[in-house]
Amino acid sequence: MDQAATLDHQFTVAAYVVTWTLQLGYLVWLGLKWRAQKRNADRLCGKGH
Amino acid sequence: MKKFAVGLYVAVTLALMVWGFYQAWYVAPLDAMQGEISRIFYYHVPIAMLCFLFFAISLVGSIGFLTYRQSLPSRAQAADALALAGAEVGVLYCTVVLLTGPLWGRRAWGIWWTWDARLTTTLVLWLIYVSYLLLRRFAAGPQMQTLAAVLGIFGALDVPIVYMSNRWWRTQHPAPVFGGGPDSGLKDPVMLAAWEWNILAWLAWGVLILILRYRLERRHQKIAAAEAEAALNAR
Numbered sequence: 001m002d003q004a005a006t007l008d009h010q011f012t013v014a015a016y017v018v019t020w021t022l023q024l025g026y027l028v029w030l031g032l033k034w035r036a037q038k039r040n041a042d043r044l045c046g047k048g049h
Numbered sequence: 050m051k052k053f054a055v056g057l058y059v060a061v062t063l064a065l066m067v068w069g070f071y072q073a074w075y076v077a078p079l080d081a082m083q084g085e086i087s088r089i090f091y092y093h094v095p096i097a098m099l100c101f102l103f104f105a106i107s108l109v110g111s112i113g114f115l116t117y118r119q120s121l122p123s124r125a126q127a128a129d130a131l132a133l134a135g136a137e138v139g140v141l142y143c144t145v146v147l148l149t150g151p152l153w154g155r156r157a158w159g160i161w162w163t164w165d166a167r168l169t170t171t172l173v174l175w176l177i178y179v180s181y182l183l184l185r186r187f188a189a190g191p192q193m194q195t196l197a198a199v200l201g202i203f204g205a206l207d208v209p210i211v212y213m214s215n216r217w218w219r220t221q222h223p224a225p226v227f228g229g230g231p232d233s234g235l236k237d238p239v240m241l242a243a244w245e246w247n248i249l250a251w252l253a254w255g256v257l258i259l260i261l262r263y264r265l266e267r268r269h270q271k272i273a274a275a276e277a278e279a280a281l282n283a284r
Contacts (some may be wrong), residue, residue, distance in 0.1 A: 015149040
């Protein structure tokens with residue numbers, strides 16, 4: 001594999017990695033937010049009753 | 050039954066993602082001119098197309114909020130949650146586009162960025178919706194949702210400009226793959242199939258995270274209302 005082909009491969013892998021990192025990172029952030037919100041809701045219910 | 054439907058949708062989405070990746074990486078032939086770097090397009094272009102869809106969903110939510118904010122407050126809140134979810138997923142997709150594009154450009158053009166019409170209008174679109182999200186995050190008070198809805202509608206005006214930019218002006222960005230005149234479109238059926246699978250996969254994924262974000266915001270609204278009520282009762 002020549003140098004240009006190697007660089008092409010690395011840049012293509014980088015693009016796919018960037019895409020998946022952002023998407024999965026967002027999903028994880030949603031999950032964390034969901035958990036924090038559930039805790040908050042449970043606390044509120046505990047106070048209300 | 051609902052759990053089963055959700056599980057099935059998640060499973061189908063994940064299967065589509067894997068299949069789309071397989072098609073793009075192992076099945077689609079290499080572009081004769083560009084070589085392996087052309088594989089970036091199987092992610093870059095579908096995600097760019099779908100970011101328009103999510104901003105359009107945000108636009109619908111913003112219009113819905115402004116329409117119902119006085120007559121039907123509960124419906125307005127649902128529309129506002131939809132606007133926020135659409136904007137956030139749209140920004141996520143647009144960020145991917147703005148990062149994968151320069152990775153392709155560096156190898157194809159020898160530069161990371163150029164201020165041509167398509168790239169610049171896309172960056173402006175991203176900045177408008179980032180400011181929308183910052184407004185929602187840091188502004189407070191009863192007018193915040195209204196201001197956000199107006200900004201959301203204003204931001205959506207840039208979407209057709211981005212779409213038409215490489216049709217109206219001479220740009221360094223490649224010509225439209227679809228809908229760009231008689232010469233546009235993919236001639237190779239295997240490449241076309243890989244493209245379509247990835248559009249479908251990223252659509253399914255985007256809808257999944259859009260629904261998650263929408264439900265999260267709806268619950269946030271309900272908790273905020275309950276907290277306000279509890280504070281009033283405590284007086």
